[in-house]
Amino acid sequence: MQRIGVFVCWCGSNIAATVDVDRVVAEAKVQPNVVFAQDYQYMCSEAGQGIIRNAIAEHKLTGVVVCSCSPRMHENTFRKAAERAGLNPYMVEIANIREHCSWIHKDKEEGTEKACVLMRAAVAKVLLNAPLKAGESKVTKRALVIGGGIAGIQTALDIADAGFEVDIVEKRATIGGRMAQLDKTFPTLDCSACILTPKMVEAAANEKVKLYTYSEVESVGGFVGNFHVKIRKKARFVKEDICTGCGACMAKCPSKKGLNEFNMNLNNRPAIYIPFAQAIPNVAVIDPEQCIKLKTGKCGLCEKVCTAGAIDYKQQDEIIEEEYGAIVMATGFQPIDASKFDEYSYSTCPDVVTSLELERLMNAAGPTGGVLLKPSDKTHPKSITFIQCVGSRDVSGRGKCYCSKICCMYTAKHAMLIRDKYPDVEVHVFYIDVRTPGKNFDEFYRRAVEQYDVDYIKGQVGKVYEEDGHLVVQGVDLIANEQIILNTDMVVLATAIEPDPTARKVASMLTASIDTNDFITEAHPKLRPVESPTAGIFLSGVCQGPKDIPETVSQAGAAAAKVIGLLAKDKLLTNPCVSHSNELLCNGCSCCEKVCPYGAIGYEDKLINDHGVRETRRVCVVNEALCQGCGACTVVCPSGAMDLKGFSNKQIMAEVDAICR
């Protein structure tokens, strides 16, 4: 006789507000075999878990149903609690009455009814649960970091420092990412390149770190501890190991129309180019869209001038296959397209620029050699106006609902740098709020206002347009409560940042969840902020949410620590929910073997005793270490010999029956 306990969580008001937990408890008590039911504010808390443990002991429970949040959130918590009380952890089932119920239904009656059905289904299932024991799997002691910006570099260096091998895959021709494009960094105003490039060099020099630049992840298979990854190393048309980075090819290349991505397309570069002077690897790459040789077959100048003989027009993409124990996503961000906000005339006025473009315009290695000039006529501006929150905290639907977090600080930085270098330039900043939480951040902002006399105007800008060779900014000063019309020479838009567009694709391959803004979801927003809910996938940098450099670096280190913790293990416990075959029912037909993606199913001739009849039969044998528990085999098995532990035919049908009752 089974003895089931049902535990209903309020999740504070998250569940209790739309689900009448008392009714769920009452309904639970009348379910067959349920001998105990109780509700509690927070089942996942120590006190809540204590209730479960005590009930298991006191009521000799053989199975537990917890009606709470998603099993993806706390299934493990409750399994562990059960285990501590001496119950097999797989005798626990979760009824998801939060994500799948209380959070989506407004009507309490409706929510309660559904919660009762979900509880009933979980009880029906748990009655058919069997105790399971986890197996073991090996851990490949190597990590993959996707993205070679500061987040990826820092994570890789920290992992390597612990003695593990780590590969960085970077889609661009050099590592360095967005930080390499920045001029100075807040709040210390040290040069971005000066602090980043040593790290880039360190990554290249570290023998535990392998760089795959100009490469993309093609596919990911496997599971935590045992990922198989295919990496596409795109053709550079330059032999990476031979090129010395001398730059002779760049000087001779006759095709100079390529847009310089590193300089935010503000100037041009040759078809063969090294992205920037400190690029790692310091190796040229040919842009096949611009290269005359690759497009027409004529030219070949770079090949002629390359004394090292590094040019290879026939180079093909290469697929590299590697095994990893852990994968870190560090795919970074991009500024959103400012042309969506055409009231600021970004697409029509060259003197309206984004903040990242301004970084390049102020950088000594940028298109103007660090001299701030108006892009339109290359003259010195007399007045610059900054507009904050372009696409951030946006309710119009054109931008992002979130705060991009870094804009207030970099705008203060830009304003201060301009006032410092060109005291004759007047600087205005239109803002909604100035947000400066962070060590030395508010002091920094106050310096801009108090010491550098930057004119901060609380209010939004309605329109920017060109008139008589200068720009007109129409805005409103909310404090003075008056309309402002400003003549200015340049407008800088603090555009929102969004996850790099590759993040979605990579996340799909990794089966990592992403949110509605394409940021990668954490396993827990507070308690597991650098892990994805998918085991073995970790998060570093802006791919998880907007953050500045110090935050990125700390998170990169945290992700590395998690990776190290995983790679330090010799064995991982595996999912015991694997297939198993009933020998007596097996026809020996091999259908299951053919659909198994892991080669986990084999056949053997075995002496079978079928109710007294002894005969040798060809029967299926499942290798439980290889089986990942997808269940493909269970459906092709016509005799029903093959079943899946934890998700058996009977269990699922019991759920179906309970729901359709």
Place this chain on the structure above:
Amino acid sequence: MQRVSAKVLERVRQLMADGTVAKVVGWKKGEFFYDCAPSVFETVESLDDLVYDSFCASNLSKYMIKNSVLPEGQTGKVLVLLKPCDTYSFNQLLTEHRIQRDNVYILGVGCEGMVDIEKVKAQGVKGIIGASEKDGILTVETVYGNKDVAVRDVLVNKCETCKGKTHVIYDELISENEDEGPAGDRFEGVRALEAMTSEERFAFWKAELSKCIRCNACRNACPACSCRKCVFDNNASGIASKANTDSFEEKMFHIIRAFHVAGRCTDCGECTRVCPQGIPLHLFNRKYIKDINEFYGDYSAGETAGQRGPLINFTLNDVEPQIVSDREGN
């Protein structure tokens, strides 16, 4: 048929006498001459009862699952008589490792099409006591004298759309037929149903399936339905209804059975032939075959041994299930 028949019987006797085969799986007359039932013959003498005539419609492939396992000490193979269409089932069973090929001697036998005695009776022929076939004419002996009927008018359902006279596997062949390819359009019945409205289809199946007495004849005759233990008989499967406490098996038996054999069914037609209630069960299987051909390319289960069936296979660009709603028709 008569000529082939005489040759077959003689050859079988020879193979048994010289010890090539130790056992024969063939047909034997039942209470009525048109009742030819599968039978195992283990001595030369017993072969007196072996028959091969226009009433040997049953497919013997399935019997080879048990009979290809030799008892300890037996030397010599097991001979089985297979008509062209039966050989597809045999191959499919080989693919599924159900038959020990090395122990089997396949004597492929030519076939002119099998006769459904009920159709003869339906032509008003009464007092039937015997029949013989020659050149497409069935001469029926009755207590009122002989009566000739054209075989093509009294073919069993599956032979009306004969899939061809070619044996896809055999060790020895006794046949006088030229293969003229498949006869008739075997999907005609499926198309007729597809052309109906959803309501009409439902009414059709409801009427047909309500006739079912769950005698399991279809399951027992079907070479694809050859599980050691059927899920419906297995109390542990959760869908058996031995105690009849649950209506699921009762209602869904045929639908589930059809899915279980989808991609494995060779369209041998035995299910419909053996159904005592005359339910056109082959219309389920042929629907799957037709869909498989349309969605995934022509596939004929059992055409060669070792094929990968359409349901244990896929391509990256397979049609989406949505096609069922999107395609034309009712």
Place this chain on the structure above:
Amino acid sequence: MPMNEANQEVKKEWKPKIVAFCCNWCSYAGADLAGSSRLVYPADVKIIRVPCSCRVNPMFILRAFEKGADGVILCGCHPGDCHYSTGNYYTRRRMTLLFSMLDYIGVEKGRTRVEWVSAAEGVKFSTVMNNFVSKIYELGENVKVGDLRCKE
């Protein structure tokens, strides 16, 4: 008296029973995301978690219908993104054939659906469920499968 009648009618108002099989890795997470994003869809949908869409035996779907479900929807990772590499490709074939068969026996085709919903597609999950449920309301109560075979 009329009040009473009206009350009874309200009580008898038909609510569809809809079973949604969701694979653990993509669609179940997508449903979680729909929940944490507070994207509303009707409570008629009840989700059953399966490791992969390829775990769903056609028997489960028939079972649901026979037990009174009005609609069954199966959600899995997008083809190519299956956590188990190939599971959903088999699902795709099985369900195509099964749905075609259900249509063939006269069960309205709108009652079954397969949708590929990733862990990131909370919005899609909720949209899909809203659409599916309104389709089921359109079709009304499913009486057919249960009536397919009369024992009398």
